Amino acid sequence: MIRWWLGTLMALSTKDHPRERSGWTYVYSVLSRRTGGVSVGINLHPNKACNWRCVYCQVPGLQLGVGPAIDLGLLERELEAELERSSGANSPGVTEGPTLRVGDIAFSGDGEPTNSPDFAAAVEVGLSVRARRGLEQAVPLVLITNGSLVDRPKVRPALERLGGHGGRVWFKLDAVSEAAVGRMNSTRQAPERVQARLLEASRACPTWIQTMLLAFDGPSMDERERERYCEFLHQSLSGGAQLRGVHLYGLARQSHQPEAPQLRALPSEELHAFARQIHRHTGLEVQVHP
Numbered sequence: 001m002i003r004w005w006l007g008t009l010m011a012l013s014t015k016d017h018p019r020e021r022s023g024w025t026y027v028y029s030v031l032s033r034r035t036g037g038v039s040v041g042i043n044l045h046p047n048k049a050c051n052w053r054c055v056y057c058q059v060p061g062l063q064l065g066v067g068p069a070i071d072l073g074l075l076e077r078e079l080e081a082e083l084e085r086s087s088g089a090n091s092p093g094v095t096e097g098p099t100l101r102v103g104d105i106a107f108s109g110d111g112e113p114t115n116s117p118d119f120a121a122a123v124e125v126g127l128s129v130r131a132r133r134g135l136e137q138a139v140p141l142v143l144i145t146n147g148s149l150v151d152r153p154k155v156r157p158a159l160e161r162l163g164g165h166g167g168r169v170w171f172k173l174d175a176v177s178e179a180a181v182g183r184m185n186s187t188r189q190a191p192e193r194v195q196a197r198l199l200e201a202s203r204a205c206p207t208w209i210q211t212m213l214l215a216f217d218g219p220s221m222d223e224r225e226r227e228r229y230c231e232f233l234h235q236s237l238s239g240g241a242q243l244r245g246v247h248l249y250g251l252a253r254q255s256h257q258p259e260a261p262q263l264r265a266l267p268s269e270e271l272h273a274f275a276r277q278i279h280r281h282t283g284l285e286v287q288v289h290p
């Protein structure tokens with residue numbers, strides 16, 4: 001089984017994240033730039049519905065909406081089976097290399113995870129399957145979120161459960177001003193509300209910022225917007241946000257949105273220069289993934 005699973009993963013790359021290759025409804029594995037290894041993903045939106053529409057979104061057929069009710073029994077069986085497949089790669093005797101070890105179990109997929117009616121119940125499934133397999137210490141649960149719903153009464157307790165069990169949050173921040181956010185994420189978000197939600201998320205779980213920097217009729221953040229971004233993070237830290245760092249991404253995967261032909265990756269040096277700027281202003285560690 002482990003040989004088949006490794007073969008499937010070797011056919012993938014960090015530039016290729018199709019959920020369909022797993023053959024399952026909710027669970028899939030990808031090679032992840034973020035973890036530097038395998039991320040076992042939980043997709044609560046097989047209907048490809050999200051409350052945002054980011055110009056770089058790699059979900060084909062993305063639609064505006066919420067996730068469907070989740071078959072929690074099926075989710076549990078799929079997660080068990082995927083971790084069983086990978087169990088050889090995480091055992092001490094296997095030498096295929098660190099990139100094939102499971103780095104995390106991530107709520108991610110084809111829509112905003114917290115926009116699922118069963119997000120909290122799915123977190124419980126993740127916690128209990130991981131515990132049954134004895135992976136509490138080795139494999140953290142991660143929520144990859146656009147952050148827009150983390151202050152909802154149904155979401156907050158689930159974040160606290162994650163935080164209480166070593167979970168982490170990756171909070172999307174591609175820009176700060178309403179205009180720049182509108183262009184990148186097709187949503188209206190007042191910076192003060194985003195800051196309040198960031199504070200809330202980071203109180204519940206160790207939180208990393210995830211930011212995409214690309215060219216789209218010019219850089220997605222111009223000089224002024226980059227200053228705003230640094231100031232926003234600085235203020236968030238001063239206001240008590242417990243931030244662990246920033247993951248700064250370049251465009252590596254194919255967008256499936258209408259803007260795709262206009263998007264370009266920025267030179268790696270530009271990402272590194274922005275990373276240095278962020279670090280100077282905030283003291284945060286910045287990891288660059290061109």
Ligand code: SF4
Pocket residue numbers: 050051052053054056057058059062109110111112146
């Ligand atoms: S938040 Fe994620 S799933 Fe939703 S549109 Fe943006 S990139 Fe796609």
